[in-house]
Amino acid sequence: MFSSLTRFIDRVAELTGKAGSFVLPLLVVTILLNVILRYVFNIGMIELEELQWHLNALVVMSCLAWAYQTDTHVRVDVLHARMRPRTQALVEVLGVIFLLLPFAGLVSWHAWKIFSFSWALKEGSPMPSGLPARYIIKGVMAAGMSLLALQGVSILIRSLQRLGTAWSEAR
Amino acid sequence: MDALFIFLFFASFMAILFSGYPVAFVLGGVGVLFAALGTLIEPLQIADVAELRMIGFVANRVFDTISSYSLIPMSMFIFMGFMLDRSGVAERLLKSMRGLLGPAPGGLAISVVAIGVVLAASTGIIGASVVLLATIAVPTMFQAGYNRSVSLGIVGATGCLGILIPPSIMLVVMGDQLRIPVGDLFMGAIVPGAGLALLFILFIVATAVIAPHAMPRYQREGGRLPPMKALAEFTGALFAPLALVLAVLGSIVAGIASPTEAAGIGAAGATLLAALNGKLNRDAFKQVCYDTGRTSAFLYMLIFGASCFSVVLRGYGGDETIEAALRALPLGPHGVLAFIIFIVFLLGFFLDWMEIVLIVAPLVMPILTSFGFDPVWVAILLAICLQTSFLTPPVGMALFYLRSSVPGASITEVYKGALPFVLMQVAALITVALFPQLALWLPSVAGR
Amino acid sequence: ADMSIDVQSAWPLTLPASGQNAQHFADTINEISGGALEVDLYGAGKLVPPLQIFDAVQQGTLDAGYTSPLYVAGRFPAVQLFGGVPFGPDAIDYIGWIYNGGGLEIWREIYEAQGVVTVPCGVMDAEAGGWYTFEIDSPEAMEGKKIRFAGLAGEVMKKMGASIVLLAGGDIYPNLERGVIDGTEFSMPAIDVAMGFEKVADYYYLPGWHQPAAFNELIINKRKWDSMTEAQQGQIEEVCKATNIWSLTSTAPGNAAAIAQFEEAGTEIKTFPPEVLAAFEEANDEVMAEQAEADETFARVLESLNSYRASVETWSAHKE
Numbered sequence A: 001m002f003s004s005l006t007r008f009i010d011r012v013a014e015l016t017g018k019a020g021s022f023v024l025p026l027l028v029v030t031i032l033l034n035v036i037l038r039y040v041f042n043i044g045m046i047e048l049e050e051l052q053w054h055l056n057a058l059v060v061m062s063c064l065a066w067a068y069q070t071d072t073h074v075r076v077d078v079l080h081a082r083m084r085p086r087t088q089a090l091v092e093v094l095g096v097i098f099l100l101l102p103f104a105g106l107v108s109w110h111a112w113k114i115f116s117f118s119w120a121l122k123e124g125s126p127m128p129s130g131l132p133a134r135y136i137i138k139g140v141m142a143a144g145m146s147l148l149a150l151q152g153v154s155i156l157i158r159s160l161q162r163l164g165t166a167w168s169e170a171r
Numbered sequence B: 001m002d003a004l005f006i007f008l009f010f011a012s013f014m015a016i017l018f019s020g021y022p023v024a025f026v027l028g029g030v031g032v033l034f035a036a037l038g039t040l041i042e043p044l045q046i047a048d049v050a051e052l053r054m055i056g057f058v059a060n061r062v063f064d065t066i067s068s069y070s071l072i073p074m075s076m077f078i079f080m081g082f083m084l085d086r087s088g089v090a091e092r093l094l095k096s097m098r099g100l101l102g103p104a105p106g107g108l109a110i111s112v113v114a115i116g117v118v119l120a121a122s123t124g125i126i127g128a129s130v131v132l133l134a135t136i137a138v139p140t141m142f143q144a145g146y147n148r149s150v151s152l153g154i155v156g157a158t159g160c161l162g163i164l165i166p167p168s169i170m171l172v173v174m175g176d177q178l179r180i181p182v183g184d185l186f187m188g189a190i191v192p193g194a195g196l197a198l199l200f201i202l203f204i205v206a207t208a209v210i211a212p213h214a215m216p217r218y219q220r221e222g223g224r225l226p227p228m229k230a231l232a233e234f235t236g237a238l239f240a241p242l243a244l245v246l247a248v249l250g251s252i253v254a255g256i257a258s259p260t261e262a263a264g265i266g267a268a269g270a271t272l273l274a275a276l277n278g279k280l281n282r283d284a285f286k287q288v289c290y291d292t293g294r295t296s297a298f299l300y301m302l303i304f305g306a307s308c309f310s311v312v313l314r315g316y317g318g319d320e321t322i323e324a325a326l327r328a329l330p331l332g333p334h335g336v337l338a339f340i341i342f343i344v345f346l347l348g349f350f351l352d353w354m355e356i357v358l359i360v361a362p363l364v365m366p367i368l369t370s371f372g373f374d375p376v377w378v379a380i381l382l383a384i385c386l387q388t389s390f391l392t393p394p395v396g397m398a399l400f401y402l403r404s405s406v407p408g409a410s411i412t413e414v415y416k417g418a419l420p421f422v423l424m425q426v427a428a429l430i431t432v433a434l435f436p437q438l439a440l441w442l443p444s445v446a447g448r
Numbered sequence C: 001a002d003m004s005i006d007v008q009s010a011w012p013l014t015l016p017a018s019g020q021n022a023q024h025f026a027d028t029i030n031e032i033s034g035g036a037l038e039v040d041l042y043g044a045g046k047l048v049p050p051l052q053i054f055d056a057v058q059q060g061t062l063d064a065g066y067t068s069p070l071y072v073a074g075r076f077p078a079v080q081l082f083g084g085v086p087f088g089p090d091a092i093d094y095i096g097w098i099y100n101g102g103g104l105e106i107w108r109e110i111y112e113a114q115g116v117v118t119v120p121c122g123v124m125d126a127e128a129g130g131w132y133t134f135e136i137d138s139p140e141a142m143e144g145k146k147i148r149f150a151g152l153a154g155e156v157m158k159k160m161g162a163s164i165v166l167l168a169g170g171d172i173y174p175n176l177e178r179g180v181i182d183g184t185e186f187s188m189p190a191i192d193v194a195m196g197f198e199k200v201a202d203y204y205y206l207p208g209w210h211q212p213a214a215f216n217e218l219i220i221n222k223r224k225w226d227s228m229t230e231a232q233q234g235q236i237e238e239v240c241k242a243t244n245i246w247s248l249t250s251t252a253p254g255n256a257a258a259i260a261q262f263e264e265a266g267t268e269i270k271t272f273p274p275e276v277l278a279a280f281e282e283a284n285d286e287v288m289a290e291q292a293e294a295d296e297t298f299a300r301v302l303e304s305l306n307s308y309r310a311s312v313e314t315w316s317a318h319k320e
């Protein structure tokens, strides 16, 4: 049962991350469009400038969990690299429980509150001609953080399993 | 009592860091733990403490970070860097430069520095550059009989130029954190960055003359190319990347484009370059997107984590305590500046640039500017100092990248090679400290 | 203290007008409350980023914030009319409308459902009309120009044919210097002087039609507010009123000195020609009508403001 849960979480995080990465070319195109409109046609659009950070936020938040899954978050691996797999699994277990989950959990909780407030007000850009529906990005923030916490749970389960195997082998 | 908790806070962070758990999560997690501790001991009223509700501010700050327009160049420069690494530009350059300079004493090494500079001027991150240089240059250098340490040192130090020579995501993050226009930082870094590259070349020439056995001449298979042919090949290889560098840096310096726009143009240009070189297939494109997405995510995550750390530090009165301590130093403004730079240099052994930029720089910058120092100059001094942190053990990213991409390279070997370059960087730091115009002249004349 | 509140300012505490107002408010409360009320004041961004202050106060993670209603225009478009109205009232009439003309009641009502109480705190004198690298001698002068202008006035500039560019405070100078933008509004002379715009733009236009006066606000979490005694609440309200006067009077010498400094630096100090102002005003009427059309509350606030202005118009007109 736990294995299918971790597989499910990993799959969701991976798909979200990959989908989010493909927003990058869109961001490039948006910037180019903005530059061309401004310098060639003398048109400046606040919508396009805001769209740039909206897209960038989408990339970042959707890749957070996937980056942990693929071990991209930088580590100080002076000692870590020399640890036995069992010790590494223990670091991961303690890290998820005492560091990642308290952080990502609490921040997600606050982020969802911020999102629901924004959603209730149908918050848009403070600029009159900016993009509407700013609550979407606040939702993306909350979802990305929550997915990171979930990814933590998945890694916690897998590390516990590895610890268990190591223990039974040690006996 | 206040100072005790602040000390405990930093000490716990440093200690837990060495467990090898991801740095960003350690920053955020230790912050939350100390906020919880603060909530527990608050009723005792023994010190200023942070409280758990302050973690709410972190969510506000995360939103502010992802909605920051000034950080967009970060993802775009990363995209540009990954794309260039795949474009085959560097391989072509190295091949042609080998033909041109290989036979000269230290020629191969000089080629590596020159390519490093071109790469540095077209990418903002070092990871990919160091790996790329290590993959394409180190085997050739070993084959030519170059001393192992020397080869590794040259490649490592040269790869790190990318974080100082603009475009640089380090300067993008500094500009965002310290509220300094990124364009000014970019221009301020050009002269020191170029000077550093020059210093590297001088060092190579000197070594080649004094210890020729460490850098033997390179013999091309099939004999020497005629010089004119080698020159033509080199010019051809240099043209495209140079055009890209000019488009990106030139448009910022000349004031045509904002850093975000220039970064977007650079990302598009690098893609075009890869396509023209026939290196852009679907898989490569996908991989560049994936790598950029994950790298951006880990950098932003560091900002989120550091943001939590900073808020909790503030709750414990860390800002005031540290500022008061620095102001109480009987050193005078220049002494305090030197002291701070020295501390940053020491921190660089254990931390990477990102943590230092995010936590330390905002703490010390207001104090230094209140002494009347130019913020751009101070930021460039910090940047040179931080560049060194990539090369200093035990925690130096360039060292890790090198070790992982050169089979059989030991960390001692890598560090021995990097040591002279660390010394040169310290020399460059002192020079810019003594002659602020080296950093300030270009920003003052650009775009006029 | 019996009651202490954490307040974070949206501006650095040394910034003339807005930032210094926050400091003045906190100092005065701490001095006169006799220990009944203590304000712990934090500078810009110390805890929360300026644009997120409202959220933090709403959530109760922050007791109170000193900020501008313009920063929550995305959440409540109508409150833009409290943060400065293009071709709107001057400071005296603005104060009159807020306290005696029903303005404050609507303002409080808008935030009430969110559990936030506002106390108007520090009215700002007229802003300058902005820095330009070109002369504005006809209504057509704005056409094709790239301008940094925020809020409702930005919409007016758009109607005049300008492109509106979004820039953070620190990015204005370099972009003006390099010609990425041709002009910008910023603030009043005493604040503009810290930005050094006189080095990169030749023309400085006065006065600022886009903001003859503006209110900043102290927003307080409602639960926190309700936990205070009436005396404590009263102290906050009265010190904020005193801050209004302090704000208006503390900036006058600085503004005058700044203009003299600009003149010395070779800046041409100019006023908008009447036909340009007339064109701006016409465009502004369109913008206001559009905003009122799009948002019911905006229409209500505008109506309240306009009817107050009509009620004092005969006298206001005679004063000038």
Ligand code: NA
Pocket: B119, B120, B121, B122, B123, B124, B125, B161, B162, B163, B164, B165, B166, B167, B168
């Ligand atoms: Na670079």
Ligand code: NA
Pocket: B348, B349, B350, B351, B388, B389, B390, B391, B392, B393, B394, B395, B396, B397
């Ligand atoms: Na280091």
